[in-house]
Amino acid sequence: MAEFLLNDFCNRTKFVNQKAHSEYEHSFGQLIILNQTKPISTALEILYIDNPQDAEILKDDSKLDGIAKDLVESIYAYVQLTDEELEKLSSKQEAREIKPAIPLTDFRG
Numbered sequence: 464m465a466e467f468l469l470n471d472f473c474n475r476t477k478f479v480n481q482k483a484h485s486e487y488e489h490s491f492g493q494l495i496i497l498n499q500t501k502p503i504s505t506a507l508e509i510l511y512i513d514n515p516q517d518a519e520i521l522k523d524d525s526k527l528d529g530i531a532k533d534l535v536e537s538i539y540a541y542v543q544l545t546d547e548e549l550e551k552l553s554s555k556q557e558a559r560e561i562k563p564a565i566p567l568t569d570f571r572g
Contacts, residue, residue, distance in 0.1 A: 464541060465505040467552055471537040472507065476530060507534070
């Protein structure tokens with residue numbers, strides 16, 4: 464799930480994809496928001512407040528709205544996957560074969 468969401472989101476936003484990592488590889492160690500949940504979960508780190516370019520984006524409501532819409536579309540694309548596509552996602556090597564970023568023109572209305 465994390466790889467699909469990250470790949471799809473970065474395809475939509477053109478942000479640099481820093482790849483998916485286990486929560487246990489995080490610089491802060493394990494992330495309680497992920498390891499204390501029962502359902503499958505993932506966290507995407509999108510912008511960094513200590514990065515000057517990211518800080519400028521954080522000040523721009525229209526850019527933040529666009530990022531939010533792109534994230535929602537990536538999540539929507541994930542939940543629309545067929546059982547066969549989800550099976551492919553179970554293997555990291557096969558997950559790279561799925562071409563994400565299906566357009567949702569009706570979503571943006």
